Amino acid sequence: MAHIDLGVDEKRFPGIIGLRMYRPETAKPLYDLADALLRAPNSLSRGERELIAAYVSSGNECDFCRDSHSAFAAAQLDGGLRLVRDACVDPDAADISPKLRALLRIAGAVRVDGRSVTTELVEAARGAGATDVEIHDTVLIAAAFSMFNRYVDGLGTVVPDDPAAYEMSAQVIVAHGYSA
Template sequence: MAHIDLGVNEKEFPGISGPMQFRPETAKPLNELAEVLLRSPNTLTSGERELIAAYVSGGNECRFCCASHSAFAAAQLDGGIGVVNLVVADPDAAPISAKLRALLRIAAAVREGGRTVTTELVAAARAEGATDIEIHDTVLIAAAFCMYNRYVDGLATFAPEDPEQYAKRAQRIVESGYGA
């Protein structure tokens, strides 16, 4: 049960959707940020950007966000949930590009604290072909998901156990985006 009365059935509005129903005026900019970061045109695919969100959320132990964004990434990546689960557990052992692996190292550093992103991490990502936009967006995705994770967990929102619930929502996000 959430720490506050969100005024909704938590099973109908799990995770971040409950607080977004509670405060639609804050939901709008949060959804707009997610839409820009995860779905707008970019040299990183939407699946790769969702994977960064899932990875950060997993590191933050935010069960709802990790499961949600893992499902969203799996719906858009070759290899599906198997690859996503490998990345969340250990990106170094996962079958992903060296560039994405280097960007995930930056995301992990952001998750620990912004000042843990070093010149060496950025140089390593550039050496693997990462652009300044990709580095920027990785940092912002990681920072935003630290906020989203703390929002969800700070209010003790409900996280379904059934992976199928996340997979169903993934189809809606892939087709219609955030805020739809």
């Protein structure tokens, strides 16, 4: 049970979904931001951007965001859930591109503290082929998901224990986005 009464069945509307229903006026800009960061046209695929969100959420130990964005990434990446889990545990050993690996290092630094992003991390990402827009978007995804993680966990929202719940949500998100 969440720390506050969300006025919804939290089993049916877990995590940020219940929070969206509780305060739709604050949820709308958050969902619009998620759409802009994770679904808008970009040189990084939607699956890669979802993987960055899952990686940051994993590092922040936010179970709801980790599991949901892992499912969303898996639905859009050839390696599926195994690849996503491997990348969240150890990007250096995961079967991902050097560019994505370098971007995950930047995302991990942002997750700890934005000032942890160093010139060396940025130059390594550029050396692996990342553009300045991709570096920018990685930093913003990592910062936004650190906020989303704290929002979901700070209010003690319910986390589904059935992985199928995330797979069903993935189908909706992949087809329609976050703001729909």
